Structure formats: structure tokens, C-alpha cells
Amino acid sequence: MSASSRARDWVARYGVGAALAALALVAAVFVPGFFGLENLSTILLHVSVNGILALGLTFVIVTGGIDLSVGSVVGLAGVFAAAALTGSDVLRAVGVAGATILAVGVALGTGAAVGAANGAATAGLRIAPFIVTLATMTIARGAARLFTAGVPIGFPAADDLLFATKARALDALHAVGGGRIPLPGLARGFPVPALIMLALVAAGAFVLERTRFGRYLYAVGGNEEAARLSGVPVAAVKLGAYAICGLCGGVAAVLLTGQLRSAGPDAGLLYELNAIAAAVIGGASLLGGVGTAWGALVGALFIGVLNNALDLVGVQSFWQEIAKGIIILLAVLFDVWTKRARGASRHA
Amino acid sequence: MRKPLFSVLSLIAALGCGLKKSSRPQVGVTLLTETHVFYQNLRRGMQQAADSLGLDLKIVAGEGDLARQTAQVENFITQRMDAIVIAPVNSSGIASAIEEANRANIPVFTADIAADGGAVVAHVASDNRQGGQLLGEYVARRLGGGGNVVILDQPTVASVRDRVSGFKAALAAYPNIRIVAQPVVDLGKRDLAKEKMDNLLAADQRIDAVFGTNDECALGALAAIQAAGKSGVFVVGYDATPEARSAIARNTALAADAVQDPVTIGRRTIETIVARLHGGTVSPVIHVPVGLVTHDSLSATPP
Numbered sequence: 001m002s003a004s005s006r007a008r009d010w011v012a013r014y015g016v017g018a019a020l021a022a023l024a025l026v027a028a029v030f031v032p033g034f035f036g037l038e039n040l041s042t043i044l045l046h047v048s049v050n051g052i053l054a055l056g057l058t059f060v061i062v063t064g065g066i067d068l069s070v071g072s073v074v075g076l077a078g079v080f081a082a083a084a085l086t087g088s089d090v091l092r093a094v095g096v097a098g099a100t101i102l103a104v105g106v107a108l109g110t111g112a113a114v115g116a117a118n119g120a121a122t123a124g125l126r127i128a129p130f131i132v133t134l135a136t137m138t139i140a141r142g143a144a145r146l147f148t149a150g151v152p153i154g155f156p157a158a159d160d161l162l163f164a165t166k167a168r169a170l171d172a173l174h175a176v177g178g179g180r181i182p183l184p185g186l187a188r189g190f191p192v193p194a195l196i197m198l199a200l201v202a203a204g205a206f207v208l209e210r211t212r213f214g215r216y217l218y219a220v221g222g223n224e225e226a227a228r229l230s231g232v233p234v235a236a237v238k239l240g241a242y243a244i245c246g247l248c249g250g251v252a253a254v255l256l257t258g259q260l261r262s263a264g265p266d267a268g269l270l271y272e273l274n275a276i277a278a279a280v281i282g283g284a285s286l287l288g289g290v291g292t293a294w295g296a297l298v299g300a301l302f303i304g305v306l307n308n309a310l311d312l313v314g315v316q317s318f319w320q321e322i323a324k325g326i327i328i329l330l331a332v333l334f335d336v337w338t339k340r341a342r343g344a345s346r347h348a
Numbered sequence: 349m350r351k352p353l354f355s356v357l358s359l360i361a362a363l364g365c366g367l368k369k370s371s372r373p374q375v376g377v378t379l380l381t382e383t384h385v386f387y388q389n390l391r392r393g394m395q396q397a398a399d400s401l402g403l404d405l406k407i408v409a410g411e412g413d414l415a416r417q418t419a420q421v422e423n424f425i426t427q428r429m430d431a432i433v434i435a436p437v438n439s440s441g442i443a444s445a446i447e448e449a450n451r452a453n454i455p456v457f458t459a460d461i462a463a464d465g466g467a468v469v470a471h472v473a474s475d476n477r478q479g480g481q482l483l484g485e486y487v488a489r490r491l492g493g494g495g496n497v498v499i500l501d502q503p504t505v506a507s508v509r510d511r512v513s514g515f516k517a518a519l520a521a522y523p524n525i526r527i528v529a530q531p532v533v534d535l536g537k538r539d540l541a542k543e544k545m546d547n548l549l550a551a552d553q554r555i556d557a558v559f560g561t562n563d564e565c566a567l568g569a570l571a572a573i574q575a576a577g578k579s580g581v582f583v584v585g586y587d588a589t590p591e592a593r594s595a596i597a598r599n600t601a602l603a604a605d606a607v608q609d610p611v612t613i614g615r616r617t618i619e620t621i622v623a624r625l626h627g628g629t630v631s632p633v634i635h636v637p638v639g640l641v642t643h644d645s646l647s648a649t650p651p
Contacts, residue, residue: 032427033426033427036426038426039423039426039427042419042422042423042426045419045422046419046422049415150503150504150532150534151503151504152438152440152441152504154440154441154443155440155443155464155465174444178444178448188452256415259415259418259444260414260415260418260441260444261441261443261444262414262438262440262441262443262444264414264438264441266412267414267415269412269413307416307419308423311406311408311419311420311423312406312423312427313406314405314406314407314408315408316382316407316408316409317382317408317409317411318382
């Protein structure tokens with residue numbers, strides 16, 4: 001292996017991380033206090049929803065699939081969870097603690113169910129995942145709007161008989177979505193959603209790298225036919241990948257609803273695109289077989305740091321969109337370039 | 349291959365130039381969107397006032413995404429801004445972010461759209477009820493006290509609810525004016541408003557007047573009326589955007605518009621912040637009056 005191909009290998013592995021570090025350095029020049037613990041933990045907080053969605057998508061993208069429905073799943077799971085949380089009958093029957101647990105369960109269950117349905121249709125009926133998840137994206141969004149009649153579910157009306165109880169229930173979920181864990185050096189504490197994201201990414205990395213299921217995911221994405229012939233249960237693996245992706249949507253819904261103490265039917269609109277962008281920037285290949293959990297986190301951080309810095313400098317949101325688009329394009333070019341390099345060195 | 353990346357970074361760097369932290373008071377502003385002429389004018393009014401009164405503004409927009417707007421408010425808190433201005437994406441959902449700013453002892457102001465929770469020092473907005481009333485009176489006058497009216501509604505937006513309630517209050521005095529349909533136009537989008545209006549025009553019912561609760565709705569209704577070739581229907585809108593003004597001046601079915609004064613709303617918001625930062629007491633609600641634009645008023649005062 002020549003020196004230049006070794007350099008390319010290094011860039012392929014650590015390029016995105018290095019680019020993230022460079023971006024952070026530039027941001028620090030223009031944003032006073034960018035590297036302050038306070039700001040860094042705020043960035044982690046803002047990245048948590050997209051990071052978790054990107055993690056879920058990485059599972060699907062590794063199998064060579066795609067899931068366009070996660071943004072709508074966030075909306076649907078959120079309104080179901082909020083309805084369970086602030087339902088008068090629920091609160092009378094099981095109290096605030098019970099309602100909170102139920103709300104979390106409802107959100108995770110909704111996400112996993114929609115995900116499993118995506119997986120079943122994709123693997124069992126052999127329909128292209130783009131079409132399957134485009135359909136569930138539209139259905140879930142419609143269902144969320146139908147369920148709420150278009151009005152966000154949050155604080156009850158002032159004359160509600162259970163106003164105080166409902167407000168306490170919202171506060172209980174807020175402890176998850178907007179809570180802070182006291183940490184020395186951080187006046188406002190460390191955000192709980194960021195902690196949940198980091199734990200999930202670590203768990204995801206373990207599953208992808210260290211388990212048989214993880215190896216099957218890469219095998220299916222690398223060459224589905226070869227995987228099938230060598231005895232990989234392709235349909236079950238795909239079902240698992242989509243269910244995990246949906247489950248991540250459910251987790252994101254809990255965090256978002258908790259943080260805002262409100263679940264709108266339009267919550268999570270177009271989040272799937274941000275999550276796909278994060279996964280791709282983080283090195284996942286839409287052709288399948290390539291992608292890591294830590295990559296998804298780095299990709300989400302990349303977008304998060306960009307948004308944070310541009311917001312703090314006061315750059316118009318239109319410029320932010322252009323910058324994000326350029327970076328997605330660069331990430332894909334980068335991917336193509338390193339692949340070609342690897343292919344070339346194999347032939348040499 | 350890494351060169352383009354660095355050119356992006358230097359582009360970002362170039363955008364950041366001249367916006368360094370200074371000793372002047374820092375105010376963080378998050379608007380509902382920047383894709384709307386109204387908010388562009390609001391932004392202009394704020395910037396003008398800030399320049400003359402010696403404030404530094406950081407203006408961003410949630411672009412309709414509550415989570416993003418909440419994140420922007422948190423960024424302002426982290427940066428210890430001296431004041432925060434919010435034009436909320438969602439009146440009830442923004443309460444958590446405002447409470448967080450309250451805990452950090454940063455005064456919060458709302459512009460254009462009010463919040464349903466949290467402690468806000470002052471809310472600066474158009475008197476939307478009065479604006480709706482103005483349009484209702486105009487419609488009643490033009491209909492001669494009788495006819496069928498359609499409202500293209502957006503009930504999830506508090507300011508639109510005020511417009512509609514003022515409009516209905518004005519029409520209540522005329523028993524022969526009936527509101528025959530009140531469809532909801534999601535996010536007040538023009539294409540959707542046209543669709544709803546297409547459907548209503550295709551039905552049997554006679555329609556004499558349409559109230560578009562923003563100009564996108566009014567222009568969508570106008571497009572539907574023109575496409576159907578209907579005469580005898582007129583539209584009133586809200587905001588008097590340049591497109592709407594031009595339609596009114598050209599004698600189309602769009603007859604009148606309520607005109608808010610976003611530049612003044614922006615200016616008053618900044619003036620209120622300055623008053624508060626200097627320790628003065630400010631009124632919790634500041635109404636900026638709404639006017640009426642018609643064909644006559646446009647030809648009387650050339651732009």
C-alpha cells in the first residue's frame with residue numbers, strides 16, 4: 001500500500017471527525033464562549049433528537065434500505081403520548097407516575113409498531129422501502145392531524161378540573177425531555193436527552209459491531225442474495241432494522257414532547273431528511289453495507305454545530321440551509337472519492 | 349478534495365465578520381419565519397430602531413419548527429443575552445422556552461404573536477381584532493347589509509382568531525349577512541387556499557364576499573375566482589403585501605386589505621426593550637393600530 005492510499009484510508013476513517021473539529025474551531029473564532037461547557041451541553045441537547053433518529057436510520061441504511069417515515073412517527077408517537085399523559089381518565093386511574101410511564105410506553109410502542117410495519121412490507125411484500133415509508137410517512141402524519149384535529153396537545157384549559165394534575169404530568173415528562181442532571185462546572189446541569197442519546201449510540205454501536213444481528217445487517221446490505229444463500233434470515237433482519245428505526249422515532253417523540261410540554265401534529269415535520277443527512281455525513285452509504293453508530297452521532301453533531309454557530313452569529317436561516325446542503329453534497333462526494341480510492345488500491 | 353470544505357468554512361467565516369461581541373446590549377430575536385414579507389418588514393423595523401438606539405441584534409427564525417425555535421431561545425440563554433424577543437411558532441408550545449429564560453432572569457418580549465405561558469415583559473402586536481372589525485365593516489358596507497360570506501380561517505393562530513372574532517363582531521349587526529363556510533387553510537398557504545376556494549366555487553351556493561385571513565389566503569381565493577371566471581365576488585385580505593396592493597390597484601376581485609404596520613411593531617418592540625433595560629416600567633400589551641387599504645386609498649397616495 002502506497003503512502004498516498006494510506007493517507008486516503010486515514011481520511012476515509014477520520015475525515016468527518018477532523019472536519020467536525022475544524023468546523024468547531026472556526027465556530028469558536030466567531031462565537032464567544034463556543035467551547036464553554038454551557039454551550040457544548042446545549043449543542044448536545046439540540047442534537048439529541050436528530051442524533052437518535054440518525055442512529056435508527058443507520059440501522060436501516062446499513063441494510064440498503066431507507067425510512068422516510070421517522071419524522072411523521074415523531075409526530076404521531078408524540079401526540080399519542082401527550083394524549084395518554086394528559087388524559088383525565090388515565091390520570092384518575094393510575095396517577096401522574098403511572099400516566100408518565102404509560103406515555104413513554106405508548107410512544108415507544110407506536111414507533112416500534114410503525115417501524116415493524118415498514119419492515120414487514122419491505123421484507124415480506126418486497127416493496128421498495130422508499131415507497132413503503134413514503135406511504136407510512138403520509139399516513140402517520142395524517143393520523144396525527146386527525147387525532148388532534150390539528151391542535152397541539154399540551155397544557156389543558158384553565159378551567160379543566162384536573163388542571164393541576166395535568167400540569168404535574170407534563171412536568172414529569174419534562175423531567176425526561178428537558179431535565180438536567182447536576183454536574184460540577186455546569187450551572188444549569190447536563191441535559192438528560194443528551195445522556196439518553198449518548199447511551200443509545202453506545203448501545204447501537206455494540207449491536208452493530210459486536211452481535212450476530214449486527215453482522216447480519218451489514219451482510220444483508222452488502223449483498224442480499226449472498227447473505228440469503230449463506231443462511232442469513234434476511235426478512236427477520238430487515239424487520240428488526242426497521243423496528244429499531246421506528247423505536248428510535250418513539251424515543252425522539254418522548255424527548256421532544258417532554259422538552260416542549262406540548263405535542264403538535266406537525267412536530268417532526270421533515271426530520272427524516274435531517275436524520276438521513278446526518279447518517280450520510282457520518283459515513284453511511286445509501287447503497288447499503290456501510291455505516292456506524294458513532295458516525296451517525298458525528299454527522300448529527302456536524303449539523304448541530306453548524307446550526308448553533310450560524311444561529312449565534314445571527315446568520316439568516318436561508319444561508320443555514322444552503323450551508324447544510326453544500327455539506328451533504330461534500331459528504332457524498334467524499335464517500336465516492338474514498339470508495340474509488342479503495343477500489344483503485346485493490347486493483348493495484 | 350478537502351479544499352471545497354475549507355472554502356465553505358471560510359464562507360461561513362466571512363458571513364460572521366463584523367458581528368463580533370461588543371459592549372452594547374445584546375438582544376436575541378427569533379422570528380416565526382423569514383420567508384414572509386411581514387416578518388422581513390418587522391425585522392427591518394427592529395434593525396432600524398436597534399441601530400439608532402445602540403443595541404446589537406441577533407436575528408434568527410424558527411421557520412415553523414417549534415423545537416428549532418426552542419433551541420434558538422436556549423442558545424440565547426447560553427449566550428446570556430440582555431433580552432430575548434420571540435415571535436412564537438406556536439403560542440402554547442413556546443411556554444417551556446420562555447420559562448427557561450425566566451429562570452435565567454433574561455427578560456422576554458413577544459412580537460406579533462403572543463405566548464400562552466411563561467412570564468413576558470411586554471407583547472407588541474397589531475390590534476388584530478380592530479383590523480378584523482375594519483374589514484367586517486367594509487364588507488357589510490359593500491354588500492349593502494346582505495349576502496353570503498366565506499372565511500378562509502387558520503384557527504391555530506392566535507392573531508388570526510382575533511381577526512376573525514373582530515370580523516364576525518362587525519358582521520353581527522347585519523342579520524342578512526351569513527357566513528356560509530369557514531374552511532381551515534393549513535399554515536395559511538396560498539395553494540391550499542385556492543384549492544378550498546375552488547371547491548366552494550364549484551358548489552351550488554352563491555358567494556358574495558371572501559375574507560382571507562392573511563394575504564396568501566386572499567390571493568389564493570383571488571386566483572380561484574379568476575380561474576373560475578366568476579364576477580360579483582369580492583375578496584378582502586390581511587397584511588397588504590406588495591402583491592396584494594398591486595391586485596387591489598389593478599381593480600381585481602381583491603377589493604381591500606387590512607394593513608398592519610410591521611415596521612412600527614418592530615420599532616416599538618426595540619423601544620420597549622430599551623425602556624425596560626433603562627429600568628423603566630412598560631405596558632404589558634402594546635397595540636399598534638391597523639389601517640385599511642382600498643383601490644381609492646391606493647390611488648390617493650401613490651407608493
